[in-house]
Amino acid sequence: MNDKELKIINVAYSYLDDSWPLAAVDGVSFTLAPGSALGLVGESGSGKSTLGKCIAGLLCPQRGRIIFRGQEITGNTNRDIQLVFQDSATALNPRMKVSALVEEGLQIQRIGSAKERQKAATELLQTVGLELSLCSRYPYQLSGGQRQRVALARTLILKPQLLILDEPVSSLDVTAGARLLALLHDLKAKHHLTYILISHDLAVVRQLCQRVAVMYAGKLVEIGEVTTVFSQPRHYYTKMLLASHPVPDPRQRKLPETNIYSEPLDPTLRPTGCRFHPRCPAADSHCRRIPPGFKEFAKGHYAACHQA
Amino acid sequence: MLEIRELKVGFPEQGEILWVVKGSTFSVTAGEVLGIVGESGSGKSMTALALTGLLPPEAIVQGEMIYQQKTFSFDKREQWQKLRGTEIGLVFQDPASSLNPLYPVGRSVWEALRYHLQYSEEKAKKETEKLFSALGILPAAKRVRQYPHQLSGGLKQRVMLAAAICCRPAVLIADEPTTALDVTVQAQILKLLHSYVELQQAALVLISHDLGVIAQIAERVIVMCQGVIVEEASVYELYQQPLHPYTKLLLTSLPRLDRAILHQVPQASGAAAADKACVFAKRCQHCQQQCLTKEPVLKTMTPGHLVCCHFPLL
Numbered sequence: 001m002n003d004k005e006l007k008i009i010n011v012a013y014s015y016l017d018d019s020w021p022l023a024a025v026d027g028v029s030f031t032l033a034p035g036s037a038l039g040l041v042g043e044s045g046s047g048k049s050t051l052g053k054c055i056a057g058l059l060c061p062q063r064g065r066i067i068f069r070g071q072e073i074t075g076n077t078n079r080d081i082q083l084v085f086q087d088s089a090t091a092l093n094p095r096m097k098v099s100a101l102v103e104e105g106l107q108i109q110r111i112g113s114a115k116e117r118q119k120a121a122t123e124l125l126q127t128v129g130l131e132l133s134l135c136s137r138y139p140y141q142l143s144g145g146q147r148q149r150v151a152l153a154r155t156l157i158l159k160p161q162l163l164i165l166d167e168p169v170s171s172l173d174v175t176a177g178a179r180l181l182a183l184l185h186d187l188k189a190k191h192h193l194t195y196i197l198i199s200h201d202l203a204v205v206r207q208l209c210q211r212v213a214v215m216y217a218g219k220l221v222e223i224g225e226v227t228t229v230f231s232q233p234r235h236y237y238t239k240m241l242l243a244s245h246p247v248p249d250p251r252q253r254k255l256p257e258t259n260i261y262s263e264p265l266d267p268t269l270r271p272t273g274c275r276f277h278p279r280c281p282a283a284d285s286h287c288r289r290i291p292p293g294f295k296e297f298a299k300g301h302y303a304a305c306h307q308a
Numbered sequence: 309m310l311e312i313r314e315l316k317v318g319f320p321e322q323g324e325i326l327w328v329v330k331g332s333t334f335s336v337t338a339g340e341v342l343g344i345v346g347e348s349g350s351g352k353s354m355t356a357l358a359l360t361g362l363l364p365p366e367a368i369v370q371g372e373m374i375y376q377q378k379t380f381s382f383d384k385r386e387q388w389q390k391l392r393g394t395e396i397g398l399v400f401q402d403p404a405s406s407l408n409p410l411y412p413v414g415r416s417v418w419e420a421l422r423y424h425l426q427y428s429e430e431k432a433k434k435e436t437e438k439l440f441s442a443l444g445i446l447p448a449a450k451r452v453r454q455y456p457h458q459l460s461g462g463l464k465q466r467v468m469l470a471a472a473i474c475c476r477p478a479v480l481i482a483d484e485p486t487t488a489l490d491v492t493v494q495a496q497i498l499k500l501l502h503s504y505v506e507l508q509q510a511a512l513v514l515i516s517h518d519l520g521v522i523a524q525i526a527e528r529v530i531v532m533c534q535g536v537i538v539e540e541a542s543v544y545e546l547y548q549q550p551l552h553p554y555t556k557l558l559l560t561s562l563p564r565l566d567r568a569i570l571h572q573v574p575q576a577s578g579a580a581a582a583d584k585a586c587v588f589a590k591r592c593q594h595c596q597q598q599c600l601t602k603e604p605v606l607k608t609m610t611p612g613h614l615v616c617c618h619f620p621l622l
Contacts, residue, residue: 246520
C-alpha cells in the first residue's frame with residue numbers, strides 16, 4: 001500500500017521576465033495522503049497557482065520531482081490529476097455549448113460512444129446540481145456559479161483522483177460560493193477525491209481542508225493542520241495573513257493595528273535570508289542573512305522562521 | 309447631511325422598463341460610514357453610479373437627493389458636474405482599469421486639482437506629491453511620474469483614493485474598493501478610508517459584497533436584494549439579530565475562520581419573483597402565501613432597525 005497519494009520534492013519553476021529568470025516557485029516540498037485536502041494559501045505572486053500548474057503537468061518544473069502514486073510524473077499531464085482553472089469566465093471556450101464542454105475530455109481521450117458520452121455528461125451535470133435545460137446554453141448565458149459548476153463537471157468526467165481547485169469561489173457571491181463549497185465537500189466524500197485548494201481566502205480553506213500550506217515569494221513558510229496553524233500560527237507571515245482577515249463581527253474590529261506602510265513583495269525582488277524579513281516586525285540581522293530552515297512545532301506542523 | 313429619496317434606476321428593455329433599483333430611501337450623516345451589501349445584481353453599484361451622476365446615458369433615473377439643504381433631482385444629470393469631485397468623491401471597484409494607462413498616475417490627481425480648485429500646474433503637482441506621501445505611495449516624487457503598469461494593485465487603489473479625496477469631498481462613495489486586493493492590502497486601504505472619514509468628518513458610503521469588510525468599518529448597514537432595501541440597521545444589531553431572512557442567509561453563507569458553515573447552507577436557488585411578490589420569496593425558507601401576492605414595505609421594528617418583510621425573524 002502506498003500511503004502517499006502525491007509527493008512534491010523540491011519543485012522549482014521560473015518564468016523568464018526580460019530574459020531574467022523569475023523564480024515563481026522556489027524549492028517546495030510536501031506530501032499528500034489519499035482522500036485528504038490541502039489548502040494552498042498566500043498573497044498574489046506567492047507562487048501558489050504556478051505550483052498548481054506544475055502538479056497538473058501544464059508547466060514542467062526546472063528542478064525537483066513530482067511523484068503520484070509511486071510514479072514519477074514530473075512535467076507530464078495525468079488523467080487522474082485535473083485542474084479547475086481560476087476564472088471560469090475565460091477558461092471555458094465561449095463557442096462551445098455546455099454539453100460539449102463537459103464531454104470534451106472523454107472525446108479527447110476517445111472513451112465511449114457518442115451516446116455513452118452524452119449519458120455520462122448528463123449524469124454529471126445532475127451531480128453538480130445543474131438543470132439539464134442548460135445543456136444547450138453557451139458559457140455567457142450562465143451565471144458565475146453555474147459556470148463554475150460546468151468547469152467542475154468538465155474535469156470530473158474523467159474520474160480524476162486528485163483535483164486541483166484554483167480559487168473556486170473567489171469570483172462568486174457569498175451565497176453561490178457557500179453552495180459550491182458544500183457541493184465540493186459532498187463530491188469529495190462520494191468519490192473519495194483528494195483536493196488541493198488554492199485560495200487567498202483563509203476562511204474558504206478552513207471550510208474544506210484538514211491541512212494548510214502557506215506560501216510566500218515562492219517558498220513554503222508554514223504547513224500543518226488547519227486548526228493548529230490557524231489557532232497557533234508560528235510564522236510571522238501566517239500571523240499577518242490571519243490578522244488581516246476581516247472578521248465578520250463588528251465587536252471584533254481591529255483596523256487601528258494595521259501597518260499601512262508595509263507593501264507586499266515586489267515579485268521581481270527576492271530578498272536574501274528569510275524572504276519575509278523586509279515586512280516582518282520581528283526580523284533581526286540573522287533573518288536578513290540566513291534563510292531559515294523548517295522546525296517542527298507539533299506533529300506535522302512545520303514553520304520556517306528564525307523567530308518562531 | 310446627504311439624503312436620498314425614492315431613488316429608482318431602470319433600463320429600457322423590449323419596450324418596458326426594467327427597474328434595477330426600485331425606490332431606495334436612505335441618508336448618511338457627517339463622519340458616518342454607511343455600508344451597502346447585497347449579491348451581484350442587487351443594485352448596489354447602480355446606486356453608487358446614481359449618487360455620482362455617472363449612470364450610462366440610456367438609464368432612466370427618478371427620485372431626488374438632498375445635500376446641504378439643496379434638492380437635486382436625479383434626472384437632471386448636469387447638476388452633478390458641479391458636485392462630483394469637490395462634494396462627492398468616488399473610488400471605483402477596479403483600479404487596474406480605472407486609471408488611464410497612457411498617463412502618469414499623478415496626472416489623475418493634479419488634473420482634478422487644476423480643474424476643480426484652479427491650482428497652478430506647479431502647485432497642483434506639489435500637492436499631489438504631498439497627498440501621495442500621506443497615503444503611503446512612496447517614494448512620492450518618483451511615484452507621481454510612474455505609469456499604472458509600474459504600480460501594484462494596492463498602490464493603484466491608493467492613487468484612485470488620492471484622486472477621489474484630493475478636493476476634500478464631504479461625501480465619499482467607495483464601490484467595492486478592496487475586492488481586487490489581497491487581504492493584507494485590503495486592511496490598509498480600509499484604514500486609509502477610515503482615517504479620511506475621521507479627519508474630514510466626511511460621510512462614507514461603502515459598497516461591498518463582503519460582510520467581513522462591512523463589519524470592520526461600517527456603523528450602519530443597508531442590505532439590498534434585487535433592487536430593494538430589505539433591511540437597515542446599526543452594524544451591531546444587524547450582525548447579532550438579522551430580521552430579514554435574506555440578511556440571515558448572507559451571514560450564514562459567509563465562510564468563517566472560527567467554524568465550519570457548510571452543514572447549514574440552504575440549497576434553494578434563486579428565480580425572478582413575480583410582480584406583486586416579495587423579491588426574496590422564491591428563495592425564502594419561510595415563504596408563505598402572502599409573500600407571493602403582496603409586496604412587503606420597509607417598516608421600523610425598533611428605533612433605527614428597519615425591515616421589509618411580512619414575517620421578520622424575531
